[in-house]
Amino acid sequence: MERGKRIQHILMEVAQARERVRQQKPLIHEITSPVTMNDCANITLALGASPIMAEEIREVADVVKQAKALLLNMGVLKKERLRAMYCAAEVAIEQHIPIVLDPVGVGSTLWRTTEIRAFLQTIPVSIIKGNSSELYCLLETTHAGTKGVDAQDEMQLEPSFWQDGAAYLHATLGVTGKNDVVADATGAIFLQNGCATLPYVTGTGCMIGALAAAYSSVATPFIATAAAIMSMAIVGEQAVGCGPGSLHATLCDGIYSLDKDSFFQYGQITTPMKV
Numbered sequence: 001m002e003r004g005k006r007i008q009h010i011l012m013e014v015a016q017a018r019e020r021v022r023q024q025k026p027l028i029h030e031i032t033s034p035v036t037m038n039d040c041a042n043i044t045l046a047l048g049a050s051p052i053m054a055e056e057i058r059e060v061a062d063v064v065k066q067a068k069a070l071l072l073n074m075g076v077l078k079k080e081r082l083r084a085m086y087c088a089a090e091v092a093i094e095q096h097i098p099i100v101l102d103p104v105g106v107g108s109t110l111w112r113t114t115e116i117r118a119f120l121q122t123i124p125v126s127i128i129k130g131n132s133s134e135l136y137c138l139l140e141t142t143h144a145g146t147k148g149v150d151a152q153d154e155m156q157l158e159p160s161f162w163q164d165g166a167a168y169l170h171a172t173l174g175v176t177g178k179n180d181v182v183a184d185a186t187g188a189i190f191l192q193n194g195c196a197t198l199p200y201v202t203g204t205g206c207m208i209g210a211l212a213a214a215y216s217s218v219a220t221p222f223i224a225t226a227a228a229i230m231s232m233a234i235v236g237e238q239a240v241g242c243g244p245g246s247l248h249a250t251l252c253d254g255i256y257s258l259d260k261d262s263f264f265q266y267g268q269i270t271t272p273m274k275v
């Protein structure tokens with residue numbers, strides 16, 4: 001498809017996904033870190049979906065059976081929660097519902113890196129959403145490279161690197177940072193919205209994961225990932241001038257008000273000349 005037409009087509013599908021979430025109010029099962037559990041629940045509600053947070057191993061299977069998508073956020077990872085994630089993921093696979101993985105902080109310690117890599121070798125996920133340091137770590141062989149949970153200096157990697165990475169991991173990748181990228185095995189796009197204050201609010205990436213899970217219940221993994229990143233980045237851009245505290249609240253208000261026209265009006269997508 002010609003590049004301009006492809007971008008219009010993506011914007012149209014993203015806009016449709018936004019409408020569908022409002023109409024269908026899908027139930028989304030989210031297992032997240034305690035740092036951002038409340039943020040993920042609220043942003044899911046603001047989008048128009050319905051979150052349920054459950055991580056007790058004796059009930060996760062029953063919760064997944066009712067859900068339309070599963071979010072697994074590996075922040076503050078611990079053994080018990082990881083066991084619950086395996087259990088939830090196995091049921092999600094049986095139920096044919098999409099799994100979104102947020103490998104928070106992968107690369108920061110050997111234990112976390114080993115566990116997250118092992119998880120990905122066992123569980124097929126639809127979407128992996130992470131900052132550029134986290135996703136780079138999943139595609140290299142050493143575990144060093146991520147400091148804490150935030151992206152390090154912006155990585156200028158070719159889109160073909162992420163496209164090959166998506167093929168290798170058998171998932172759509174949502175790579176966030178100053179320049180956001182969405183890639184699957186067939187291609188990659190750049191998303192150019194955002195604001196420099198977003199990294200000063202913890203959990204903006206985690207909330208993108210929650211949005212991706214909600215969108216994935218009504219759209220393809222590629223469109224769901226693009227919709228999630230664009231939603232957060234457009235709303236962040238419109239909140240320019242806010243400090244971190246007011247930005248946090250404004251993001252939730254912005255997602256609530258975001259409608260299909262916002263994507264056509266403000267969405268900045270580019271496609272590489274050659275992937």
Ligand SMILES: Nc1ncnc2c1ncn2[C@@H]1O[C@H](COP(=O)(O)OP(=O)(O)OP(=O)(O)O)[C@@H](O)[C@H]1O
Nearest residue numbers: 131176177178194195196198202203204205206233
């Ligand atoms: N320097 C920047 N300029 C503009 N937008 C940015 C910048 N850095 C990040 N963003 C935006 O912030 C959002 C979150 O991305 P980021 O990579 O900071 O997530 P994260 O590190 O996973 O967050 P967290 O771990 O706190 O949940 C994205 O929408 C991205 O576009």
Ligand SMILES: Cc1ncsc1CCO
Nearest residue numbers: 033035075076104149203
């Ligand atoms: C700060 C922090 N530490 C573990 S998870 C988390 C939230 C951002 O991912």
